[in-house]
Amino acid sequence: MIKLLSFSTIRFQKLDYYVGIDIIKQYLVNKGYPTTTDNFTLSLYPPDDGAKFVVKKPILYDNFDKAIPEIYQLQPIIQLIKNYQNNNDLLKDISKYFTDFEMDNIKNLIEYTNNYKIKDGDIVGLQVIYRFVFHCLLFVLQLKKSNPNKKITTVFGGYHITESKVVREFLLKFDFIDYIVIDDGRQPMLDIVKGNTKSKELKGSFVGLTYPEYIKLDRIIRKDKDFQITTTVGCPNHCRFCASHRHHILYDIEYIKRYLIRQHKIYPIKNITFVDDLINPTKERLKEICKMLLELQSKHNMKFGWEAHCYALNIDNELADLMNKTNCKSVFLGTEIFDDKILTIINKGCLSSDYKNTILKLTKKNIKTKLGIIVNLPEETREIFLSSLEKLKEINNENVIIIPSLFKLFPNCHIYRHPENYGIKIINWDQDIVDSLTEIKGMAIPKEWYYINDPSSTGKNRMNLILKYLKETESGDTYS
Ligand code: SF4
16 A cells, blocks of 8 residues: 655645645555645644634744754754654654644644554655655654564655755665655656566656546545545746746646536636645636636636636736636736835746736735745835835735745745845854764755844744734735
8 A cells, every 4th residue: 555645834724735645645555556645734823823724914023934954954964863763752852842732733643643544565755845854754763663664665755855965965864764765756656566676766757748547536525625636746936945947837717627527527726726836827727717717607607716826917907807707716927016116026036017917807806915024034124114015014905815935045046046145144054963864964955044234133023014914904915
């Protein structure tokens, strides 16, 4: 049996957030290998502070996620591995690195792991994100510890692993991780199942794989949850803070149409969330998709709404009209900041006026816009931040939902690779901490970063200013 597991945050609990591992599952099932998927959800915030997914009720909280370079929880990870190697309780001396609330999450994960059904010879694949490297390791080590007589093959993969050479090199040092998968996981997982592997690091490819799986992919649609689907891989744009470097591939709309028709017969689809980076790399592409949706709604009597991430410049009046006719409920626009100088620095390809025009077009058609705002971007002074906030207030209306998040320096993005051009200094973990674990001795592991001209600034004060406004006006949502 192949068992695939993803880790997600509470924000995504509304969604199944399974798409990646579900696609791998279906590929393996089609090849005759039984596969299951599951998801473990961690809350980022204490329950009283908004752990439930509640739109329009942003939380005020000063312990935002740290702006992560790579392996920011190295100390508890080292302690965890030492505990495993010394056959101690895995949580020995761990609590000093976490808040009580975070420890509750960790204990939940231990309980989940102890109830995780595993058989001798099973293969367990984890979709790992930076934030949860510690948690994924805890899961694997607890699984191994509580099943000492079973052979369990462990595979780490996913988008963040693909982008971080340091995380991969780190994980490959340990014998409790059997394989690391980069890029698309379908072929590598098949190779692992068949025993066709020559190395611990396996690279899949999105290129050359059309989407036949979409014709066969039958996912269980859970009641009251959105139905997720992708129409693309990657994104053609090159925003400098973004780590999305996958090839840009457009899937065949005819495949997707047939898949949706068949799914609807199994379980009526009420809402589709397109989880593409961007559904409209061009206007023409979104027009084709809208025409397909219109056909489903008119000829096949399907009644559903839909949501997607869009590129602001590729929505004109004709498209806004078509989106409205196909029952588009909301559009996420990565607006980031209302300041043209910084939009140019981060290479968004859009200016503030483009966002305003698009929001207006969508508002006229009663389509909500969710505005992704990034706080504490390079060269964002307090004056720029306040001016951007004022512009946000000007365009805010009942059709707008503002979703702020703190700037995170994602490994492998352009800014991360050229930090000095953006006034950023990245610092590594002290070597004596790294060297305290034999396997990783001598490794250089990035720990955190700061703005050289303002080392103590974290952006948290600005984040709280924007959250305060959102709370007062009930016009926001909390990102991670
Ligand atoms: S931030 Fe969005 S639009 Fe920009 S490159 Fe990344 S996925 Fe594409």
